[in-house]
Each structure stands twice: as C-alpha cells, then as structure tokens.
Amino acid sequence: MEHLYSEISRLLAPLHHCTALTGAGISAESGIATFRSKGGLWETYDPAIYASIEFFRKDPSKYWTIRGDFIRNYDSYQPNAAHYALAELGSMGILQAVITQNIDGLHTKAGSTNVIEIHGSLRHIYCLSCGAKFTAPHVPEGLPPYCACGGVLKPGTVLFGEQLSQDVLLQARQASATCNAMLVIGTSAVVQPAASLPYLAQQNGAKIIEINIEKAFPDADYFLQAKAGIALPRIVEKIKKIRQ
Ligand SMILES: [Zn+2]
Known part of the structure; x- marks a missing residue:
C-alpha cells in the first residue's frame, strides 16, 4: 500500500491538468447518507x-x-478531509476540475473552484x-x-425524468478528455454519464487512479482501497515533499 501511495504521488506531482470524478462515497464521510x-x-x-x-x-x-x-x-453539512485535499490539489495547480455526481455543494464549500456538478x-x-x-x-x-x-x-x-444540462455535460466531457490523470473517488461510476468519463479520459491517454472502498473501475491504472478522507491528505503530503 505504501509504495502505491508513493507511486501515485510521484505521478501527480509534476502534472497540471488532472481531473477528479467524485460520487456519494466522498460525502459519506461528512455524514451525508x-x-x-x-x-x-x-x-x-x-x-x-x-x-x-x-x-x-x-x-x-x-x-x-x-x-x-x-x-x-x-x-x-461540512466538507471533510477529502474535499479539502482536492481543493488543495487545485490550489497547487495539479487539479483543474472536479466533476461530481453529488448535489451537496461540499467541494465548493471546501474551496475547489472549477466544480462541475452533473446532477445539479x-x-x-x-x-x-x-x-x-x-x-x-x-x-x-x-x-x-x-x-x-x-x-x-x-x-x-436534476430529478429523475429531467434532462441533464448539456452545458454541464460538455464541460464534464472536456475536463475528462483533456486531463492527464483522473482521480475516481467514492463512486462506483455505474450510472451514465459519469460511467463513461473515466473511459473518455483513458482513451485520451490519462492515467486512472481509483480511490474506493470497493473496486468499481476494472481498468484503473492504480487502485487505492481506502477512505478518501485518509488517502487524499496522504497523497497531498507526499506530493508536497516531492515538490520541495
Ligand atoms: Zn418566480
């Protein structure tokens, strides 16, 4: 596990165009069912x-x-360590966008700036x-x-039976197709359109880093079986040391 953290941190440290895709799992740690x-x-x-x-x-x-x-x-409802770590990856210039299936606004509250909320x-x-x-x-x-x-x-x-915003979808696809690494966090990514985004990223050469309690994305390049609130701050700390 430890060398996996090091490998992921070394991969991310020099990058400037990463995207995160998050789902309910990241907010579960904030007490949101x-x-x-x-x-x-x-x-x-x-x-x-x-x-x-x-x-x-x-x-x-x-x-x-x-x-x-x-x-x-x-x-x-308050952001947890995972939301804050993603915001920090943003201010470090590594993460350019957070695509989320969550409707709780916690990424924005934590300080992430380019948050693409596909379900509103x-x-x-x-x-x-x-x-x-x-x-x-x-x-x-x-x-x-x-x-x-x-x-x-x-x-x-976005309620069941309502169309997703085409503008927001386009932003999500762009952020996926243009990233050089995608962090897939707390989502089983089985529901469209989120399900297709890691594939879109991978087809365009991005590495996929999955952080989940249970593996959901079979083609991920890296899989960290961990709570996001523990894994992400560790990655941020390691990247800081690498960049020193
Ligand atoms: Zn009115």
Whole structure:
C-alpha cells in the first residue's frame, strides 16, 4: 500500500491538468447518507418515484416535506478531509476540475473552484415560473415554498425524468478528455454519464487512479482501497515533499 501511495504521488506531482470524478462515497464521510445506503432517506422513499420531476410537479409539497430539511440544513453539512485535499490539489495547480455526481455543494464549500456538478446542486433553488434563483439556506418558508411571483420553487438538482444540462455535460466531457490523470473517488461510476468519463479520459491517454472502498473501475491504472478522507491528505503530503 505504501509504495502505491508513493507511486501515485510521484505521478501527480509534476502534472497540471488532472481531473477528479467524485460520487456519494466522498460525502459519506461528512455524514451525508448515500442515495441507497441503509437507513438513508431513500430507503423509506423510493427515489424513482419521490425524486422524479413527474412527482414533483404533481405534489411539490410532498417533495419539500421529505427533502426540505436537508436543503434548509445546508449550512450544517461540512466538507471533510477529502474535499479539502482536492481543493488543495487545485490550489497547487495539479487539479483543474472536479466533476461530481453529488448535489451537496461540499467541494465548493471546501474551496475547489472549477466544480462541475452533473446532477445539479441543492445550493440553488429555482422558481419554475419566472426562473428566479435563491441560494440555500435562504429559501422562503412553506411546503412548498413559493416565489414572490406565485411560482413553485424547485431545488436546483436534476430529478429523475429531467434532462441533464448539456452545458454541464460538455464541460464534464472536456475536463475528462483533456486531463492527464483522473482521480475516481467514492463512486462506483455505474450510472451514465459519469460511467463513461473515466473511459473518455483513458482513451485520451490519462492515467486512472481509483480511490474506493470497493473496486468499481476494472481498468484503473492504480487502485487505492481506502477512505478518501485518509488517502487524499496522504497523497497531498507526499506530493508536497516531492515538490520541495
Ligand atoms: Zn418566480
């Protein structure tokens, strides 16, 4: 394991165009239940129904009843050591982009600057009628909350049945196709479009470094079986020593 850390750190130290792809696993260490984890919200409520745009339009009050606390408590969730380590790799000039499947905004909170949120973010709430934007936790009260114009407010996350933003997808593909190493962290990357991004990176010559509790990406060049909150700070420390 130790020599694997050294090898990865030596690989990353001279690079300037790396991309990270993150999923629920990185936020689990911040106490945010993963989508399908035991005891999580979506064990009680089938996300295919309750997190769909169809359901939202039919009964926004129910959606806000089950999801509203999470949005209003937005400030209480804090980034963990893994988020901060990625932000540091950014300020060291190694990491150019973080592509995330997470909607919790923790990469931005930790200080990462180029965060590509492919499933949107709970940080922003939109009016379905006039498009007015609110930023969590400053969301009007109410189940559902309404905009001053009378329109219903919807979280800025991509619900089932909604299209992903084409702009955001394009950014994600660009950041994957142009990187020279991709860190795949806390994601099983089985859901499209995230699933195709490591392959896109690899086809364009990038090395794939997977950090996961369980191996999910069979073609990774390096696999660290570890918690991201432990592995990433170690890598950052090692890179600093190499760069001294
Ligand atoms: Zn409005």
